Amino acid sequence: MLSVRKAAVVFFMGLLLILSATGLAASYNEAPMLEEMVKVGELPPVDERLPDEPLVVEPTDSVGKYGGTAHVAGTRPTAWGDDHMMMSLYATLVQPTPAVDDIVPHLARDFHISDDKTTFTFYLRKGVKWSDGHPFTTEDIRFWYEDVLHNEDLTPIIGEAWRAESATGQVVALNVIDDYTFQLIFASPKPFFVNRMIHNFAGSIIPKHYLKQFHVHYVPEEELKAMAVAEGFDEWYELYGNRATRVGTAPINPDLPTVGPYILESITSDRRTWVRNPYFWKVDTAGNQLPYIDRINCQIVSDREVLNGMIISGGLDFAAFESDIRDYPVFRRYEDEGNYRVILWKSALNEVTYQFNMTHTDPVLREIFGDKRFRQALSLAIDRDEINELIYHGQGKPSQLTVMPTSRFFKPEYATAYADHDPERANKLLDEMGLDRRDSDGYRLRSDGERLIFTLEYLDSETPKQPNVELVTQHWQEIGIDMRSKLVSSELQSERATANLMDATVWHGDSTTDILFPMRPSRLVPIQPSWEEVLWTEWARWFRTAGEQGEEPPAFAKELRGWWEEALQSVDSDKVDALYDNILKTQAENIFIIGTIAEAPYPLVVRKNLRNVPEDGYWAWDNLWITTTNPEQMFFD
16 A cells, blocks of 8 residues: 555645745735625635645746636536646545655545554544535535435445445444544455545535535425426436536536535536636645636537647647647647647556457357467567557557556566567467468468457547557568457447457556556456456456356456455555565466557647646546646646
8 A cells, every 4th residue: 555644644744844934824815806805795804715724735836826717628518628637626635646656635634544454534624615615524524424325316336435345345434523533434454445535535525515405314305306306307316416416526516516626607518617716725835825727718619629629729728638649749730839838748557458358258269368378479469669659759668568667566577578579479379379370361260260350349539549459450460360450439339348249359558556556456357347348257247246147267367356355455565565466477477468558648738828737747547637736726927
């Protein structure tokens, strides 16, 4: 586990030193637009709006200037966009560092983990308020726990994040100590629970004072039912869900209070507009309440082509969420005309990874895909240097699928395993396993005399999968492998992958940092059937259903699963390291999934006068993209 306790203490002590050195406890500054509201009595003074111990943000470049509207765009009316990237979208109790090497306090001022890893104590920042000025306290946590998590209409199934890792799967207990202190207590050790909070706890930060008016525990059901019907819903919980809708902690309902830096001012099918939250709980080192920028205006467009046109014409101040390295040359070409700069971060992924269905219904393909020599050979046949040059401009790292170099579990030999370009060795491995006969076109024959043909079905999303597949198809043809590729929709991908109908697929190798890998090494361990995986669907189904469905896995798959389950409950750090090393070593030898390029460049497009945007970082879901850099510090110079 990351050194979260040490980090918490260091961070908190540093905060106290900054506060005492700068005198922040006595005086703060605020945006001019808020000063005007204070003057006319629409808001209390800034000192009364901030918590006793605000989070102090060390600016990336410099202390910023107030004002301005940031213009961004997105393609999804009620989902992720670059407006969300510019705010602390997951304003939860803890957050990872930008380097993805630790976990530190965030909305909580501190936290403590018991030695037996069963009890997690959180200390909220006293005086934090919702965007409407109502106090944020443990009553909001209690409301989530008692009225949402334990309400079967709102939470039909309580997820694994809130259950003990033991066989009983007992639901976590909540102990509220006072208005600003609470504990989450598990029946057995859950050493990576703080990691889980980074992605799972956003839904737990909800305003009781607003949402209780739509909850059956606080309003008679008949009255709620009438309200729901009047709004076009059938049941009270549908009305509640509509009023509580958010992306992370960013509301989609303009009336829903938030603890984030911006309030949703309006939302339509083609635009989202946000205005600063006057009660936001972060300040810079000079005592200026954040955020610096007054408003964010996000235009919803039809597709990425339209979005890219807005970028190169200079219409956007910030663009990152839907960026693609394939557009990098065009972005660079129009930098001066568009008055922007392109920053290259690193992707915390293995960009495109190849999977073969080892639970295939065709016994011949199952035997071929299940032979590690086949996967080793196909990995050796890939020219990763060519992929790196042609797609990533030589700035990625050829790598097998393993954890990131920043991970405590990383070993260089796992990244280089069967990752060199060696077609001669690849051919020998294929010949050795009995695929030594070829047809008149030079393609290898199966044991039944038929040409070895399989189809790779895939979704071209998030990373540049299509050009990667096109290159790898050529690489494999050179060793006599006839792979056909087929682009599919997200719906078809999900349907066919989970039904065990695909021969092969690609996705990116995520969960490779110490945030997500220990909790869910889903690319390397059979956990559950998944829409982006075909590797061992029926074995995963067997595990997921305790043997009631799917197919009983072979011994090696049970061993992988056993190592992971043991690591999830161990309080012995050395033992945990050894267990995860077993998993990574097994992947390095068996190449269950073939990796291609790691730490690939990821382009962020930034207006030339937009400051406090870090010049480097890791772009991934693991560390919440740019949100862990406190993006509310961005300002126009």
